[in-house]
Amino acid sequence: MTTTFADLTTMRVGGPIGRLHTPETIPEVVDLLHETTAAGDPLLVMGGGSNLIVGDVGWDGTVIKTASSEFDIDGEVVTAAAGVEWDHLVRTTVAEGLAGLEALSGIPGLVGGTPVQNVGAFGTVTSDVLASLSVYDRQTGALERWTPDRCGFGSHRQSVFKHSDRWVVVDVTYRLRRSDQSKPIGYAELAARLGIEVGGTAAPADVREAVLALRRGRGMILDPEDHDTWSVGSFFINPVLAEVPDSVRDCPRYPDAKGTKLPAAWLIERAGFPRGFGHDWGNGTVALSSRHALAVTNRGGATTSEVMKFAAHIREGVEACFGIRLGPECDLVNCSF
Ligand SMILES: Cc1cc2nc3c(=O)[nH]c(=O)nc-3n(C[C@H](O)[C@H](O)[C@H](O)COP(=O)(O)OP(=O)(O)OC[C@H]3O[C@@H](n4cnc5c(N)ncnc54)[C@H](O)[C@@H]3O)c2cc1C
Structure with missing residues (x-):
């Protein structure tokens, strides 16, 4: 078949x-x-x-x-092949007494995908811990070792790998810390779950458990029985604007290398698309997650064209309301909305 x-x-x-x-x-x-x-x-x-x-x-x-499984821990330096499951790497490093990846617990996917959109969660991004990576250049056929400055990180979820098929990530080396304490926790929700003040630290294993619990509550841990997780995580990228229009005066905002970042989930919900929206829209095969307004989900039997129609509907609603056009965070191949 x-x-x-x-x-x-x-x-x-x-x-x-x-x-x-x-x-x-x-x-x-x-x-x-x-x-x-x-x-x-x-x-x-x-x-x-x-x-x-x-x-x-x-x-x-x-x-x-990629299903390559080579994996090596040398002191505080960890190298993994692109095909290693990301959360296996996180779990193993935490168990080995290494701090640095615990806030990225439970993110689906493989190691090779982490530099592509500079994967991040709860205040940690891949580039914080990236030491180097092997990259295959499809134009020249060369296998090169890159340092992070070549990767084009900076603005939210961007890298030179995104929207380009020239480079293939072959393995990734992370520099971690042998420590029984995480870096300071900047996320209020995570700090509260850990029972510490914002800015405090905790054991990496405890941070991992707290992150997994929070992610489960948002439908952000893959579960075949749970349609809220039949998604790409955040479908829409948080927009980064050079100037913030008056239409979103009340919206929370965050500094970014290229301007000001706005939370797409806030825009979507305020534009009239609450969590779970879609059950009675179209034929009901696609809806927003009931726990996270940024996740477009397959409720069973959806096609790509149905997902694209639904995403276009949300984008148009947000644009009509705020004059801000949302784009995808995920990679769309042979489809668009
Ligand atoms: C439930 C859920 C929760 C999520 N939560 C988060 C989150 O908290 N934070 C976050 O940042 N992301 C999150 N994501 C998004 C996703 O998990 C990450 O982007 C992940 O790193 C993608 O890895 P992957 O191996 O699945 O890549 P794929 O989906 O297979 O590929 C994604 C892109 O990367 C390219 N690519 C993959 N491997 C390589 C390689 N070796 N070399 C070059 N290009 C490559 C592909 O061509 C494609 O363009 C979530 C997704 C889901 C479904």
Whole structure:
């Protein structure tokens, strides 16, 4: 039977895959990259499919789903292949007495995806702990070791890897701290859960448990029985504006390298789309999560085109209300809204 993107992505939509490879070692990944690049075959590299939506037409080319599992801890330096499951890495480092990744507990996907959108949660982003990474350049065929300054981090969820198929992340090295204390916790909700003041610290294992509990409450831990988690996490990116219009005077705002960041969830809810919106819209296969207004979810049997129609409806509503146009946080391939 043909494998589809609906089988391999957390949103569970998307059409058939031409040729699927799941290389299990770094040399296999690199050999496949050489071969497909030399053959000029259209190539899509993916990890856990937790930030990716592909059209109902699928992908008529090669898909490499990394399954490379090399993993090494050397003192405070941890190197993992792109195919290592992210939360396995977090769990292992916390158990080994290393601090640094605990706030990123429970995020779906694989190591290779973390620099792509500089994955972050609860005040920690990948670039805080990134030491270097191996990158395959599909234009030159070279395998290079990069330091974080080449990755184009800065503005919210941006990197040179996003919206470009030139570079493939082959492995990632993180610099952590051997410590029984986390970095200061800046998130009030997380601090309250830990029973500490904002700015206080806690044992990394306790931070991990608190983060997992908070994420579960928001439907942000994958669970096949729970349609609120059939998503890409945050579907819409928090907009970063050079100037904040008067229409959003009351909206919380945060500084960003490129201007001011506004919470897309606030805009969506205030534009008239509460959590759970969509059950009685269209044919009900797509709705906002009942616990998180930023998550567009598949309620069962949705197609990519239904997800795109729904996203366009939300975007138009927000634009009509505030004059701010929301864009996707996830990668859309062979589909758009
Ligand atoms: C329930 C849920 C909760 C989430 N919570 C968060 C959160 O708290 N914070 C957050 O930042 N994100 C969150 N996400 C989004 C997602 O988990 C992350 O973006 C994750 O890092 C994506 O990794 P992946 O392996 O699934 O990538 P995929 O979805 O497979 O790919 C995403 C993009 O990265 C590219 N890519 C993947 N691997 C490589 C590689 N090795 N080299 C180059 N490009 C590559 C793909 O081509 C695609 O463009 C959440 C998603 C879900 C479903």
